[in-house]
Structure formats: C-alpha cells, structure tokens
Amino acid sequence: MNLKDKKLRKIIEILSLIFTFEIVISFILSTYNPPYQDLLIRLDYISIMFFTFEFIYNFYYAKDKAKFFKDVYNIVDAIVVIAFLLYSLEIFYSKAFLGLRAINILRILVLLRIIKLRRLEENPALINFLTLLIICFISSCLIWVAEAGVNPAINNFFDAFYFTTISITTVGYGDITPKTDAGKLIIIFSVLFFISGLIASLQKVLKGD
Secondary structure, rough: OOOOHHHHHHHHHHHHHHHEEEEHHHHHOOOOOOOOOOHHHHHHHHHHHHHHHHHHHHHOEEEEEEHHOHHHHHHHHHHHHHHHHHHHHHHHHOOOOOOHHHHHHHHHHHHHHHHHHHHHOOOHHHHHHHHHHHHHHHHHHHHHHHHOOOOOOOOOHHHHHHHHHHHOOOOOOOOOOOOOHHHHHHHHHHHHHHHHHHHHHHHHHHOOO
16 A cells, blocks of 8 residues: 555545544434534435445455455444435435434444444553443434433433443433333343443453453
C-alpha cells in the first residue's frame, strides 16, 4: 500500500468514526421526540451512504474476498448496507417513508459498528469497560424500540439506558420493568451474554492465559 492509499484509508477511518458518532447522537436525540426529527433522519441517511461507500471500498481492495466475510465486523457492515438498500427502495420505489420505529431499528444496525472501537489497543480494564458500555448501549437502543409507547416508565433513551444497565449488572431496583415480551427477551439475552463474558474471562484467568 503506497503513501497515498494509506492517507486515503486514514481519512476514511476518521470519517467512519465521525459518522458512527453522528448515528449515536442522532439516535439518543430522537428518543426525546425533537421538532428537528426530519433533520436527524437526513443526517443519518448521509452517514449510511458513507458506510455503504466504505464497505464497497474495503471489499474492492480486499485481497481475499472470501476471507473478507469471515470478519464479524464486515458482516455487521453487510447487514447495515442491506438495510440501507431496503430503506432506499422503500423511499424511492414505493414512495412510502418507513415509520419511526423501523428507522430506529435501522439506526441500531448502524450502532453495531461501535464494536469496531474494541480494536483499540488499550489496557484490559479499558477494553472491559468499553465492552460493557457497548452491550448496555445497544441493549438500551433495543429496549427503547421495544418498550417506547408501551412502557410508561421508559420515555427516552436515558430511561432505557438506566434500566438496561441496572438489569445487566444484576442490581435490579425494580422501579422499571419490561412490559413487552420483546423487552423481556432483550434483557434475558443481554444478561446471559454479560454473564457468559464474565465466565469466559474467569476461565481465562484460571488457565493463566
């Protein structure tokens, strides 16, 4: 890879990080039903267009196309691109805009890209914190989509994040409980995923890895 390609890849990585955080902030703000909801959706649309370009660029320059799809991060990106294409077809071909709930599901797919932050070479404590934060954040997004409008105790992202965090960490004050089957399943799988991660870490320590 020559110097020009390295600079271009660096620019793409920086833009990818910026657009990912745009999606994060946009999702959080959208849960408060702001009057500028349409603007947020337009910004999301621009971000997802960039993610599509990034995915195609990375796939085109991948030396091993088959190995490219063995990377979990590329699979996440593929899901995002497919969702983007379906979203585009819904707009341009049927002339019918998706509902807010469906748009937020699309946002959640994009939020899975946050997992890429784990590639940062930092100390184990920071990686563990980022991992827990990512689990809580994505679970909170799913909880909000499932419970918003149904659960009077969950009115915005902060309510969902608070509930998810105390549930995953098994504190469980009981002041907020899921009202939908989807919400219950999300919490069950989130807690089990968190606990399985703790067990795996403990086994690694005991083995001396």
